[in-house]
Amino acid sequence: MAVRTPLTVITGPLGSGKTTLLRHILETVPKKIAILMNEFGEIAIDAKIIQGKNVEMADLGGGCVCCSLLGEFEAAVNEIIDTVDPDQMVVETTGVAEPDALVFDIQESLQRVRLDGVVTVIDADAMVKYPSVGHTTRIQIEAADTILLNKVDLVSESELQAIEKKLNSINEIASILHSVRGKVDPDLLFGIGRDRVQPPPHHVHQPEFDSFSYTTSATLNRQCFAEFADSLETDVYRAKGFVRFSEGIYLFNFVAGRWELEPFEQEATELVFIGKQLSERKAEIIGLLKKCEQ
Known part of the structure; x- marks a missing residue:
């Protein structure tokens, strides 16, 4: 009987640190890892961040991996196994995906992989700033075998305890790991050997976010760009990408009112x-960016 390839699903809200965690895994795990990414937005920013790190990738594009792309997902998994034969497969879902349908599909339809576990990445700081847990985030937490509570350096000890209590109230089975910038022992993420059976999902998507892109x-x-980033209001929940300044190009990450720049080759x-109802602010945001062009 053929050995099934272990597959780990990484899910979590927008900006929680899923791609940062992937970068850490690729830098520290001495295995042949195949990455499947499903992004929200017109430009596959995350795929470009990962590119060039000796991994084989299938970029599934826009949409939700747990709905319209299930057929394409199965084909991508089989193609990667045929052409790459990886030691480990990792699926990173978009932050607006509800992973229960994907988990069910892996268990029921993919004969050549075994679901090793579901890792849900949660932004501790965002849990403090936005304490109401939305429909999608709740499903992501419920699906987890392991919850990676990320950015714990940005909250107090009492806030951390309150977050853990809330997570335990939603999912009392999952283990909770703390991390800063996604740095965690990868051995704690792989080899979980999930033994829970995912029931068929009965949900209808509730679209909470829309997106637009800007290129120049x-x-x-x-x-000027720093002032622009400081001015982004709460209706822009997540922004990411690459920005060219005179001194070089930087990776830009914005989430929950916080932003940073990191030198990057692009x-x-x-x-x-x-963000929510972002189309109403698209022209205004692009206008502000154009004012920064030199």
């Missing part, structure tokens, strides 16, 4: 903005 070949003024400015 121009160089942006760094001070070709031009490409940004994706994700």
